[in-house]
Amino acid sequence: MESVQIGNFLIGPGHPCFIIAEAGVNHNGDMNVAMQLIDAAQQAGADAIKFQSFITEDLVTVNTLKAKYQENNTKITGNQFDMLKGLELTPLQHGKLKDYCQKKRISYLCTPYEHKSVDAIDKIGATAFKIASTDTTNIPLLKHIATKKHPVILSTGMCSLGEVELAVITLKKAGLKNKIIILQCTSEYPAPMAEINLRAMKTMEQAFNCPVGFSDHTPGIGASPWAVALGACIVEKHFTLDCSLPGPDHLASIEPQELSSLVTTVREVEMALGDGIKQPMTSEIDNKEKMQKSLVSRTDISAGQEITEQNITCKRPGNGLSPAWLDKVVGKIASKNIEKDSLLTINDIDWE
Numbered sequence: 001m002e003s004v005q006i007g008n009f010l011i012g013p014g015h016p017c018f019i020i021a022e023a024g025v026n027h028n029g030d031m032n033v034a035m036q037l038i039d040a041a042q043q044a045g046a047d048a049i050k051f052q053s054f055i056t057e058d059l060v061t062v063n064t065l066k067a068k069y070q071e072n073n074t075k076i077t078g079n080q081f082d083m084l085k086g087l088e089l090t091p092l093q094h095g096k097l098k099d100y101c102q103k104k105r106i107s108y109l110c111t112p113y114e115h116k117s118v119d120a121i122d123k124i125g126a127t128a129f130k131i132a133s134t135d136t137t138n139i140p141l142l143k144h145i146a147t148k149k150h151p152v153i154l155s156t157g158m159c160s161l162g163e164v165e166l167a168v169i170t171l172k173k174a175g176l177k178n179k180i181i182i183l184q185c186t187s188e189y190p191a192p193m194a195e196i197n198l199r200a201m202k203t204m205e206q207a208f209n210c211p212v213g214f215s216d217h218t219p220g221i222g223a224s225p226w227a228v229a230l231g232a233c234i235v236e237k238h239f240t241l242d243c244s245l246p247g248p249d250h251l252a253s254i255e256p257q258e259l260s261s262l263v264t265t266v267r268e269v270e271m272a273l274g275d276g277i278k279q280p281m282t283s284e285i286d287n288k289e290k291m292q293k294s295l296v297s298r299t300d301i302s303a304g305q306e307i308t309e310q311n312i313t314c315k316r317p318g319n320g321l322s323p324a325w326l327d328k329v330v331g332k333i334a335s336k337n338i339e340k341d342s343l344l345t346i347n348d349i350d351w352e
Contacts, residue, residue, distance in 0.1 A: 294320030
C-alpha cells in the first residue's frame with residue numbers, strides 16, 4: 001500500500017495518525033468564530049482543521065426538510081435551505097481562512113458540496129478534498145473532483161461496500177489511483193456505539209488497498225483512539241467552541257479541551273502500539289535480571305559430580321543460566337565445586 005501525501009503529511013501505515021478537527025459549519029457564518037476555531041484546533045494539537053463549502057441553491061431544494069438530528073439539535077423544525085443559507089462562507093472568506101491556517105501552521109481542509117465550490121477551493125490552493133458521506137454516491141461530483149488531481153479523503157457513511165467500490169473505481173479511472181483515503185463513518189449525530197462498526201475499516205482496506213481512517217460522530221472523545229489502535233491512519237472529529245451554541249452540529253461536537261484530550265489520547269495509543277517487534281523493553285532490562293530465574297544449586301555440588309534434577313532448582317535472580325537450559329545441564333559433570341544456593345554459570349559445567 002502506498003502512502004498518500006497531503007501537504008507536508010504522509011498518510012498511511014507506519015506514519016502518525018493525521019488528526020482532523022472538523023469545524024464544519026460550527027462557525028455559524030461568523031468569520032471571527034471561524035478564526036477562533038482555527039486557534040483552538042492548533043492549540044489542541046490537531047494536524048488539520050476542516051471547513052465546508054457550499055452554495056445553498058446548488059445543494060438543496062427550497063423545500064428540503066431538515067434531517068431528524070438537525071431538528072433535534074437546533075430545536076427548530078423547518079427546511080434545510082433556510083438553515084444552510086446562514087452558514088455559507090464565500091470563496092474569499094475561505095481564502096482568508098486558508099491564509100490564517102498557514103500563519104498558524106495548521107493544515108486547511110475543506111469539503112466542497114457542489115461543482116462551483118470544488119472549483120473555488122481548488123483555486124485557493126487546496127492540498128486535498130474531503131468528500132462527505134452525502135456525496136459518496138454522487139458520481140458526477142466525484143468525477144469533477146478527480147479532475148483537480150488532488151488527494152481525496154472519502155467518507156462512507158450510509159453506504160454499502162458496493163457503493164464505496166463504485167466511488168473508488170470512479171476516482172481511480174479519473175487518475176487518482178494512489179491518492180485515495182477511505183473513512184469509515186456512521187452518519188448519525190451522535191452515532192450510537194453499537195453501530196460504529198470499526199472493523200469495516202479493515203474490510204475496506206483489504207478490498208481497495210487504500211489507507212483507511214475514521215470519521216467519528218460518537219459522544220465525547222469517543223471511538224477515535226480505538227480506531228487508531230485498529231489501524232486508522234486518519235481520525236476526524238467535529239468540534240466547536242461551545243456545544244450550547246445554536247446550529248445543527250454543535251451538540252454532536254466536542255469542545256477545545258476535549259479535542260486536546262483526544263489528540264493526547266491518540267498519541268498515547270500510537271506510543272502504546274509500538275513497532276511490533278517482540279523484545280524486552282528498555283524499562284524491563286533491570287527487572288528481567290532481578291525477577292526472572294536462573295538454575296541454582298539446591299545442594300553443595302563437588303567438582304566431577306553429576307548434575308541432576310535433584311541437586312539443582314530454579315530461583316531468582318535471572319542473571320545465571322536460564323531454566324531453559326535445564327535439559328542441557330542435567331547429566332553433565334560439574335567442572336568445579338559449586339556451593340549450595342549458587343547461580344549456575346556456563347563455566348560451572350564440563351561441556352565435554
